[in-house]
Amino acid sequence: MTNSNREIFLDKIATKAGRPRHQLKNHPFVPINDLPESTLAGKSQDELLELAQKNSEAVHVTFEKTNRSSLSALLNDFLSAKDINNLILPTCDKWTTFGLSDWENKLVDSAEFWAPESSRTENLAKANAADGAIGFADYLLAESGTITVATTPGQGRGFHFLPTHYLSIIPKSHILSRSRQAMRKYEAAITSGRLTTSNINFITGPSNSGDIEMVLVVGVHGPLDMTYVVVEDL
Amino acid sequence: MTISTSDKPFLTRVKESENDHFMQQSVAKAQDAQWDKRTAAREELGNWEQWRDLGEQIRQHVIKYLPDYLEQFSDNVEKKGGHVFFAQTDEQAVNYIKKIAKEKKAHRIVKSKSMVTTEINLDKALLSLPETSIMETDLAEFILQEDNWDEPTHIVFPTLHKNRDQIQNVFKKLGYSGSNDPEEMAKFARKYLREYFMQADLGITGCNFAIADNGMINLVTNEGNADLTMAIPKTQIVVMGMERIVPSLKEAEVLDNMLSRSAVGQKLTSYCSFSGPQVNGESDGPTDFHVVILDNGRSNALGTDFEPVLQCIRCGACLNVCPIYRHIGGHGYGSIYPGPIGAVLSPVLDGYEKFGDLPFASSLCAACTETCPVRIPLHQLLIKHRKVMMDKLKMDHSFNNVLMKGAGVATSSPILFKIALEGAHMGSAPLSKSKETSVDNLFNYGHIEKAPSIASGWTDVRDLARPPKHSDDFRSWYKKHKKEQQEGVSHD
Ligand code: SF4
Secondary structure, three states: OOOOOHHHHHHHHHHHHOOOOOOHHHOOOOOOOOHHHHOOOOOOHHHHHHHHHHHHHHOOEEEEEEOHHHHHHHHHHHHHHOOOOOEEEEOOOHHHHOOOHHHHHHHOOOOEEEOOOOOHHHHHHHHHHOOEEEEEOOEEEOOOOEEEEEOEOOEOOHHHOOOOEEEEEEEHHHEEOOHHHHHHHHHHHHHHOOOOOOEEEEEOOOOEEOOOOOOOEEOOOOOOEEEEEEEOOO | OOOEOOOOOHHHHHHHHHOOHHHHHHHHHHHHHHHHHHHHHHHHHOOHHHHHHHHHHHHHHHHHOHHHHHHHHHHHHHHOOOEEEEEOOHHHHHHHHHHHHHHOOOOEEEEOOOHHHHHOOHHHHHHOOOOOEEEEOOHHHHHHHHOOOOOOOOOOOOOOOOOHHHHHHHHHOOOOOOOOOHHHHHHHHHHHHHHHHHHOOEEEEOOOEEEOOOOOEEEEEOOOHHHHHHHOOOEEEEEEEOOOEEOOHHHHHHHHHHHHHHHHOOOOOOEEEEEOOOOOOOOOOOOEEEEEEEOOOHHHHOOOOOHHHHHOOOOOHHHHOOHHHHHHOOHHHOEOOOHHHHHHHHHHHHOHHHHOOHHHOOOOOOHHHHHOOOOOOHHHHHHHHHHHHHHHHHHOOOHHHHHHHHHHHHHHOHHHHHHHHHHOOOOOHHHOOOOOOOHHHHHHOOOOOOOOOOHHHHHHHOOOOOOOOOOOOHHHHHHHHHHHHHOOOOOO
């Protein structure tokens, strides 16, 4: 059934528009200006960090800066401050990258993991039961206070939306100026085959709604609050 | 075609809206708040006019090569294992979606906010399936559903016309026993909807932009319900207007920024997601992924002067600056697409017979055109609609009737007439006139030489007072209204 109707549909709209089909290859899109690239260009990583903090806090994010040696203590503080009893963690090799292998190992029996070998139902049930999640972001966008995450087998879609409290760890070197820079990196990773994913999320603070009398309510379907932890790695 | 939200005549709807003081206050409050937020967000970005140039260019380019981009997109969806159905009509779209729901034996359907599914009346069609329940999961749409499927009043803030007490009463029917505090009510909705979500077997979403070169769809939201809709059910059906397409992730990213700033004054909304069918190794997300691409009257605009209406990214900014919308709200328009964009789009989709009044529900102040992030010349398209109606009906030998209709719409409602008089001078520079405006050109402002004069039909039979000179521009008018509102001055 797929596309049996496609040609009729496309021919019809081409006729209505009075423009023949299959002209695009000779007229690819060439942007009229380079604003997406040039806006906020040329900032140092320290400047981006400062901007990221300002813009993250403006969207109700708790913003922390730390280094590898202090990271595990900061995570423990988060768990006790939020009174988290059902924690979910991703399955990935970043624990080692951030020097958290020991910390993670200690939690193996008490925390749940989003596990590649678990079924859809199991992983979603674990995330839904979790009152806290600690995960890893790919990038942090300074302009908007946005973390970006591509879905992986060890850190699925529901991981970011079902738990009540959410903490994301980002290396300082992965702070980018804007969404354009992140898009370029994702496009390159997908094209080269380094990244296979069905889904990329740009997440800017906790979920919110103004649907009741335009009063801002923070925390609707997604996490009620967000913490970003930027780890010095430069 | 079900974009119509009322069987009542336009002027009856306007009259009802005039009496809905809570709605008027809410709209005014929303417009004022959004004005400040939107302006600040655009100023902070900088070079807003050049961003508009880029936004317009992207949208014009994809409309120009629409069949090619749709072909590329559908090829890429299929490469990922998804399915694409091209629906020329609402009926074809609904039948396809019902067929999938039946095949999948879907019993619990979750939906995230989508104007296009409202346009095709999908909820009602799916509810006709045996043992099937459906849940709108966007907080506003959930409220409307539980309030006996009340109609939305704004394309971004659908429940603008409801107050917290009304919403509390709606929730009481679901077992809510808390206060009318928005936060407490939102928490109740979260819990209520989460239980439903976890059992859902079919998810239906709209689509802000389809990415032609990789087959992903892009959704821009604030609550997180759309992402749960794309994560939990095994099957996802995306319903999109055929014009909602961009070349690549890069252009999606540009438009997401412009949409977020224009719609809600945010740099980016809480969730901008780029998504497709599950890939190997992942455990959630749809294993069965369908995209329904809908024409349903959109192609009426192609190759005509109305083609720019297809550039729309549904940010709602034109509603948020419109003096007519401020007074009559969404329900006054009688279309699920209200405000200036609705007044242009509704007749394109569903004809003049149903929506021929709407192009007259405008002061032609051009505030909509000025704010549109993708530079749709909205007020000029409204004039064009009037001209087309004139020409068409002139040939039908019923010219005088339509003249009277146009003048009638404006003059039968004190509010519309008042706004029209004030708005006649509110236009931006290219439309401004040095001499006093007469009612003769109120509705053809700036194009008087070309467009037939509607109001001449009126003045043929009756003297009409020359409107007072009104030298304020739109912003002066807006500031004055805001100030008066703060001081509690009643306007009507
Ligand atoms: S017409 Fe322009 S301002 Fe109005 S909703 Fe569409 S994009 Fe936004």
